[in-house]
Amino acid sequence: MIKMSFKISLALILCLGFLTFFVNQVIFAASSTPGFRDNVCSRLTSFVSKMEARVSEREQGLRERHQERQKNGEGKVASWDEKREQGRVQAETRMSEFFLRLEARAGTEAQKQAVAVFKTAVRTASEARKSVVDAAITAFRAEVERLLSDRKSAVETAVAGYKSVQKSAFDKAQSSCGSGVDPKTVLETLRIELKAAKDKFEADRRAIEKVADQVKVLNETKKAVFEKAHQDFRTALARARADLKAAFPQSTSTTTPVLSPSLSP
Amino acid sequence: MSIKIKIGLAVGVVILCAGAAFVYYQYLGKQAEPAANLPGISPLPQGVSFGSLTPSVPPVSVDELLDSILADSAFESGLAEEEFSDLNQSLFSESQAISEFGQSYDQNEL
Numbered sequence: 001m002i003k004m005s006f007k008i009s010l011a012l013i014l015c016l017g018f019l020t021f022f023v024n025q026v027i028f029a030a031s032s033t034p035g036f037r038d039n040v041c042s043r044l045t046s047f048v049s050k051m052e053a054r055v056s057e058r059e060q061g062l063r064e065r066h067q068e069r070q071k072n073g074e075g076k077v078a079s080w081d082e083k084r085e086q087g088r089v090q091a092e093t094r095m096s097e098f099f100l101r102l103e104a105r106a107g108t109e110a111q112k113q114a115v116a117v118f119k120t121a122v123r124t125a126s127e128a129r130k131s132v133v134d135a136a137i138t139a140f141r142a143e144v145e146r147l148l149s150d151r152k153s154a155v156e157t158a159v160a161g162y163k164s165v166q167k168s169a170f171d172k173a174q175s176s177c178g179s180g181v182d183p184k185t186v187l188e189t190l191r192i193e194l195k196a197a198k199d200k201f202e203a204d205r206r207a208i209e210k211v212a213d214q215v216k217v218l219n220e221t222k223k224a225v226f227e228k229a230h231q232d233f234r235t236a237l238a239r240a241r242a243d244l245k246a247a248f249p250q251s252t253s254t255t256t257p258v259l260s261p262s263l264s265p
Numbered sequence: 266m267s268i269k270i271k272i273g274l275a276v277g278v279v280i281l282c283a284g285a286a287f288v289y290y291q292y293l294g295k296q297a298e299p300a301a302n303l304p305g306i307s308p309l310p311q312g313v314s315f316g317s318l319t320p321s322v323p324p325v326s327v328d329e330l331l332d333s334i335l336a337d338s339a340f341e342s343g344l345a346e347e348e349f350s351d352l353n354q355s356l357f358s359e360s361q362a363i364s365e366f367g368q369s370y371d372q373n374e375l
Contacts, residue, residue, distance in 0.1 A: 021267060040375075051370065054330065058366040065362040069355035076351055080344050091337045097323055098330045118327075126334065135342060138343075187375060194357070194370045201367045210361065212356050219349045226342045233338055237331045244327060 024252045040187045041177035057167065059159055066152060075143070095122065105248075114247030118240050123235035132229040140222040143213055151211040158204035164199050169193035182185065 012234050106112040173190045177183070324330040 001298075047374070050275070055366070055369045058369055062362045062366055069294060070341075073352065073355065077348070080348050084341055084344055087337050087340055091334060094323060094333060095330065114289055121333070122331075129338060133345075137345060155316060159366065162366075162369075191372060191375050194375070195372060198367065198370050201336050203301070205363055209360060212353070212360065215352065215356065222345065222349075223342075228347060230335075230342065233334060236332045237334065241327055 012019055034069070040183040040190075041172075044170075044177060044186075048174070051166065051170070055163060059163075062159065066155075091126075095126075111247050114244050118244040121240035122237065123244070125233050128236075129229045132232075133226060136222045136225040136229075138219055143218050145156040147211050147214055147218075147239065151208055154204065154208045158201055158208065162201045162202070165197035165200070166194065169197065 082116050099115070103112070104119075106115045141180055172193070173186050176186045176189070324333055
């Protein structure tokens with residue numbers, strides 16, 4: 001009996017809750033839009049102020065994000081270039097020291113000649129790889145810079161266009177209200193014009209976003225160049241190693257440079 | 266000297282030695298930085314792993330030398346990817362701001 005009463009009470013409470021929520025929604029819907037419709041001219045000024053403030057704030061946000069990207073990007077590019085350069089300097093030091101030890105190990109004229117050829121082959125392959133990589137990076141950055149510059153212009157044009165149409169719509173609505181045009185007509189015209197501005201901006205935005213895809217394509221091209229350069233480099237090193245190996249017998253000493261059976265993949 | 270004092274002294278010495286050993290190995294742990302943390306080169310950001318610079322241990326074989334050179338090449342590829350990843354992230358952030366601007370007008374407000 002008590003359980004049944006509890007279930008019934010719970011069901012009643014839930015129904016009451018849904019009913020209250022539903023009634024509130026209906027009342028709100030019935031009162032808000034018709035209210036604004038009836039008072040569109042008296043509330044237009046505050047609506048215009050609100051919209052203009054919001055647009056201005058978001059435009060500022062856009063500008064800030066752009067400036068942040070530019071500022072951070074410049075610093076990071078310098079940092080990456082520095083890391084790349086430091087890596088190369090260390091690699092050169094490592095190579096030079098190893099070549100000295102290898103030269104010291106060369107006993108015969110043939111071995112000395114083989115070491116000289118090996119050094120030249122490794123250095124030539126290394127320089128060739130660096131040239132290709134540096135050119136790919138320069139080309140990528142230049143093209144990205146161009147795309148981003150075009151993107152910035154497109155964004156500015158889209159924003160300016162939107163603001164212009166919005167202002168024109170607000171001016172027209174305010175003028176219509178001043179001329180005694182039916183508020184419902186003023187409201188409908190304003191809605192249509194603001195929606196048209198929004199739709200136009202959305203179309204411009206979709207065109208602007210294609211830049212991100214274009215940057216991805218540029219990156220894929222750059223990666224392919226890097227990969228080819230790396231493969232060519234690997235092949236050249238393997239050839240140089242094979243030629244050197246032919247001149248030197250295998251050594252078990254750990255204090256002098258040795259030749260191991262195979263390059264790691 | 267009573268037996269209790271002797272035991273107490275022995276235990277005290279053991280504790281002192283254990284503490285000294287602990288501090289010593291803690292110090293050694295701090296000294297043994299990973300070989301990849303080379304001075305002047307900041308580590309890659311958290312969560313981004315594009316390989317690392319070859320450690321500064323000199324190669325003892327031709328294979329080690331060539332492997333280290335190839336690793337440096339791979340490291341450069343990683344740096345380039347990091348650059349693109351960062352750019353992509355920035356573009357995404359800007360895209361969000363552009364989208365927010367486009368949502369300035371909500372027709373439900375009229």
